[in-house]
Amino acid sequence: MTAPEKIVHEHEPDPHHGLYSRTVFGFWVYLITDFMVFATLFATYDVLHDNVFGGPSARDLFYLPYNLVQTLIMILSGFIIGLGGAVAHRKHRSGTIILFAIAFLLGIAFFWMELGEFARLMAQGHDWKQSAFLSVYFTLVGTHALHIVFALAWFIVLIIPVCAHGLTAANIRRLTCLRMFWQFLGVVWIFIFTVVYLLGVK
């Protein structure tokens, strides 16, 4: 039943589609390794998060509405960049640039809130040296923040070829990788929001 489909697929290889799906696959393999990095950090967090060394615990430090707003910004940004990805595949250049720019600005807002929380904790004297809990908190959330920095830099770098050459096949591949990276960070953030903030404050 499925045989005719297979034959068509094998006898008419589309070089562009092949390159596109190979690029997406290669980038997906990278994201898989990054998932494992975060899995290891989550395992470390689970082991160490009770060791507050007489200092503050998650319940004393975090204010959930702040983190909810942060999460909603990240969700909205992932949605907007998803629309941007679809528009890029439809070859609407200005729409693509506008949607990616909105996702970028929401990303800046998210990053600002992430840094704001680090700054608040440090100003209160709760830095990563105070307890194992704070060490692992700064490592886990800081690793996410570091990924966000690279993603934001990637947005800026990608604007140049898209403005210069438009939505060529190569640029659509690049935009797709950035979209996947950004949405991957959104998925990781959902787990940070749940494990660190919701279950920390519960």
Add this chain to the structure above:
Amino acid sequence: MIEPGHGWNTSFKPVIWGFVISLLLTLAAYFIVVEHLLVGWALISVVIALAIVQGVCLLVFYLHLGVESKPRWNLMIFLFMVLIMVVILLGSMWIMRNLDYNLMPVTTGYGEHG
């Protein structure tokens, strides 16, 4: 609902589905915690289950996991990663809780110990 294969690249539908599901599940988890609707292990398991459901939905609707045509290499490598992830996470939790149980005095929490 959604056409299979490459239609996913140009379609807005999966993006909108992912967004709506993500929003609802996040707000649900938030209100369960803030309004104290559940306690203890029920709370922990429900909130983590909501996060896992949301994660899977986002992977499918945003990152197009499992909608590729056959041989599904993206899905296979993902499932292998899940296996390793489960070993890392459950293995760490299991072995470290056993260590706590075997090494620490029962009456003192190790938070005060240093």
